[in-house]
Amino acid sequence: MTDLKTKSALTRTRLLKAASRIFAQNGYQESTIAEICEQAKANIAAVNYHFGDKQTLYLEAWRYAFSEELSRYPADGGVPRQASPEQRLAGRIRSIIRRIAAEDSYSFAIIHKEIAQPTLLLSDILEKEINPQRQEMLVLLHECLGHNANEHLLHYCHASIMGQCFHVLRLKQLQIAQPNRTLVIESQYLEDFTNHVIEFSLAGIRAIQTQMLSQRYRA
Amino acid sequence: MTDLKTKSALTRTRLLKAASRIFAQNGYQESTIAEICEQAKANIAAVNYHFGDKQTLYLEAWRYAFSEELSRYPADGGVPRQASPEQRLAGRIRSIIRRIAAEDSYSFAIIHKEIAQPTLLLSDILEKEINPQRQEMLVLLHECLGHNANEHLLHYCHASIMGQCFHVLRLKQLQIAQPNRTLVIESQYLEDFTNHVIEFSLAGIRAIQTQMLSQRYRA
DNA sequence: TGGCAATTCAAATCGTCGCTTGAAACATAA
DNA sequence: TTATGTTTCAAGCGACGATTTGAATTGCCA
Numbered sequence: 001m002t003d004l005k006t007k008s009a010l011t012r013t014r015l016l017k018a019a020s021r022i023f024a025q026n027g028y029q030e031s032t033i034a035e036i037c038e039q040a041k042a043n044i045a046a047v048n049y050h051f052g053d054k055q056t057l058y059l060e061a062w063r064y065a066f067s068e069e070l071s072r073y074p075a076d077g078g079v080p081r082q083a084s085p086e087q088r089l090a091g092r093i094r095s096i097i098r099r100i101a102a103e104d105s106y107s108f109a110i111i112h113k114e115i116a117q118p119t120l121l122l123s124d125i126l127e128k129e130i131n132p133q134r135q136e137m138l139v140l141l142h143e144c145l146g147h148n149a150n151e152h153l154l155h156y157c158h159a160s161i162m163g164q165c166f167h168v169l170r171l172k173q174l175q176i177a178q179p180n181r182t183l184v185i186e187s188q189y190l191e192d193f194t195n196h197v198i199e200f201s202l203a204g205i206r207a208i209q210t211q212m213l214s215q216r217y218r219a
Numbered sequence: 220m221t222d223l224k225t226k227s228a229l230t231r232t233r234l235l236k237a238a239s240r241i242f243a244q245n246g247y248q249e250s251t252i253a254e255i256c257e258q259a260k261a262n263i264a265a266v267n268y269h270f271g272d273k274q275t276l277y278l279e280a281w282r283y284a285f286s287e288e289l290s291r292y293p294a295d296g297g298v299p300r301q302a303s304p305e306q307r308l309a310g311r312i313r314s315i316i317r318r319i320a321a322e323d324s325y326s327f328a329i330i331h332k333e334i335a336q337p338t339l340l341l342s343d344i345l346e347k348e349i350n351p352q353r354q355e356m357l358v359l360l361h362e363c364l365g366h367n368a369n370e371h372l373l374h375y376c377h378a379s380i381m382g383q384c385f386h387v388l389r390l391k392q393l394q395i396a397q398p399n400r401t402l403v404i405e406s407q408y409l410e411d412f413t414n415h416v417i418e419f420s421l422a423g424i425r426a427i428q429t430q431m432l433s434q435r436y437r438a
Numbered sequence: 439t440g441g442c443a444a445t446t447c448a449a450a451t452c453g454t455c456g457c458t459t460g461a462a463a464c465a466t467a468a
Numbered sequence: 469t470t471a472t473g474t475t476t477c478a479a480g481c482g483a484c485g486a487t488t489t490g491a492a493t494t495g496c497c498a
Binding site: 026027029030112113115116117118152153156157159160162163164165166167170171173174176189192193196197199200201202203204205206207208211 | 246381385389390411415418419422
Binding site for chain 2: 444445446447448
């Protein structure tokens with residue numbers, strides 16, 4: 001059944017690839033089974049045969065894309081475990097932005113749409129796959145900020161960083177909508193912007209760290 | 220025709236209010252004219268009569284919501300013109316986050332969905348209304364960073380700040396999807412988070428400012 | 439009050455899309 | 469080769485939702 005050589009499995013992965021691309025492009029509702037099948041060179045009934053229904057295909061397509069991308073861009077950004085917390089944080093930011101900006105990366109685009117417009121099917125299941133990543137980031141932030149940073153502060157910093165990362169997605173979308181703008185996505189700028197986010201974030205973290213000594217936000 | 224007393228105009232604004240709420244909640248595609256009319260206590264044909272079609276209603280509803288919200292929360296955040304650039308920047312950030320987080324604010328939610336999923340009708344028209352806001356922010360950033368900051372750098376900082384602001388929207392959505400999380404939207408935390416974003420961002424800006432002296436990024 | 443335009447209404451039309459169906463094509467093994 | 473299970477196919481069903489329509493109602497002015 002999971003034999004990758006069989007024709008069935010090939011159609012299946014063709015469907016997954018096409019589906020993740022199209023769902024990322026058009027969102028769940030505006031994607032039609034017909035178009036997915038067409039791009040996957042499969043018959044219109046193939047989705048129902050292989051996945052049962054559109055929702056299940058959606059879910060499987062996201063999972064497929066996510067694990068593909070994560071194996072292509074490891075979450076630690078290639079920074080060794082022994083490096084300083086700040087360096088490791090920088091690595092993670094780099095990895096996330098790469099995954100978001102990559103041409104053939106779809107999982108973040110899907111999440112983005114999914115958050116903006118929950119399908120109620122992903123929402124809890126996404127959490128199962130994404131929360132681990134999130135937790136690792138929080139641990140890292142905890143190391144950066146020192147052990148007397150409280151929970152809220154960690155969440156705030158996490159939000160600041162992820163907010164910046166997700167913004168790349170917005171720029172990516174806007175690029176499509178209005179091609180005349182000065183944009184970030186072209187690779188030379190993307191590299192620059194990534195460095196900017198890292199620098200900006202580390203500065204923010206350090207500032208909060210020093211202010212923490214004199215203010216509220218103790219653990 | 221634009222007489223606000225006439226019954227027609229009342230139905231019209233009832234439609235606009237209901238539409239902006241529902242579009243913000245469900246996005247364009249998943250909102251049905253039927254539901255909008257129901258909530259606006261209007262007949263199913265009212266949309267077509269008053270606006271022609273769904274797209275036009277969408278557009279008008281966004282404009283309505285946007286100007287409503289902007290008049291409720293002025294863009295400068297109430298900070299006087301004479302204040303320092305950093306204070307004025309803080310004011311703008313405050314204003315944006317308020318508008319994003321407010322219970323009955325819909326324009327940002329709609330933009331958010333629109334960016335994630337362009338309808339191709341808003342995309343250019345949004346730009347006409349939003350670009351002014353954006354430009355003012357860039358000017359402010361230019362003042363903060365000093366006159367030898369180059370264009371790209373301004374865009375990067377703008378992206379960092381707006382990314383954080385928009386993240387509030389994501390948190391707002393996630394709150395609906397999974398109510399058990401520690402969240403930011405409850406008003407005491409929102410205030411905290413707003414201050415965090417301001418502090419974080421100003422620290423980032425200052426760090427970049429000092430680094431600018433020794434590095435690239437000259438004007 | 440009577441007439442005219444503006445507005446509201448219920449019902450019908452029409453297109454799109456997810457999903458089903460039953461038959462055809464294919465592969466595999468006895 | 470034949471039999472059996474798997475995969476693909478084209479056509480059709482049924483629901484939903486935007487839009488239209490033409491009649492009923494309302495507001496307005498002479």
